[in-house]
Amino acid sequence: MSRGPVRVLRLGLRPYAEALRVQERCVRAARPGPGSSPGESVVLSEPAEPVYAWGLRGAPEAAEAARLRARGAGLAAARRGGRITFHGPGQLLAFPVLDLRRRRLPLRGYVAALEALVVRLSRRLGLPAARALPPPYTGVWVGDSKLCAIGVHCGHHITSHGLALNCCTDLTWFDHIVPCGLEGKGVTSLSRELGRHVAVEHVLQPFLDSFQEVFDCTLVFSEDPGD
Template identity: 85%
Template sequence: MSRGPVRVLWLGLRPYAEALRVQERCVGAARAARASSSPGSIPGDSSGESVVLSEPAGPVYTWGLRGAPGAEEAARLRARGAGLAAARRGGQITFHGPGQLLAFPVLDLRRRRLPLRGYVAGLEALVVRFCRRLGLAAARALPPPCTGVWMGDSKICAIGVHCGNHITSHGLALNCCTDLTWFDHIVPCGLEGKGVTSLSRELGHHVTVEDILQPFLDSFQEVFECTVVFSEDPGD
């Protein structure tokens, strides 16, 4: 059963910090929609749900609630020309940059009657379905602590989420044509002995973020049982 429309905010090439600010406005809108909904309303109606999509405009290393770099490591990463940012999500340090799709779903898990673990599994299922749409039949999720989506021992999509008062934020980072050498300077997500890959590497040709927006959204609609509607950035 469809759970109603989810707004899609495609920001294009945008600094990571700006994408976070848009996400926070969307979280506020989702909370306001819940506060104004009537007790007898149908779950999903006027939920204020959205998904913020962007491509980071510059290189940045981010970390979640654990795994912040020490002063020496932070200085080393800055010296390579990357920004550093703490994020209110699970997970350790990872990289975001051009050629990567960032997807921040802002969903109401209480309306969806979906536990947080089920939501993370849904994000993994979404990316696996998307990869198989593109012909990458080997894409799979692995047991904890290896969250995300993998091609063999190489991660193609990282997942790190936050949930406050049942409203989700942050989400996933899918490598399309990302310069993977940026990952060489960290232990991605704190997992020793694992690699990183991209759609371009796995498919053998250049794949841009814009190339994959529609099949990604098709998979999103199927997994989260919704329709998506493109919208403008609230507050702009």
């Protein structure tokens, strides 16, 4: 089955909740309906403020939530797999909204494709040590430290949520949680591993090049999330 282009929405520095709202509009637009022409998208943003978000495996206890909020972070529930993690400035959030049935791609294969995308991106930037690990260690790792977290949702074959890649993130925010519920593992960033400042804007084009290659698609660009 032929596929149309994937629309890229570059939100820039935006609140996490706003990126989620844009994603939900894209999900609705991707569902087939009377007189509609479904299309695929990828929403790219950088969280404007620190926030701790958790997936379907449960919210933090009230005492932990209060402790995290006292540090100046927001709290958010997300309809994705995975446990609690941190989102904040210096991190690239990518929410692909893709039709896995049209792509004939199983969910586990889709997660592996996201991992392959970030591994490819890392190599483009000069970090060949980045790699994917077998389950349950979802994401992309450098040694025992997670570089990129992945948590996805799929409903009616349409994906949402996706990945959070640490570019120049303040990693001390992760000290207050067990990221993704994995004890004894660390967190790292492109800036730390490459020994230079790597801003989100420096990563966007290599990310899009890798996205096109992994998902075998063409991209069109939209700056207006209301399109």
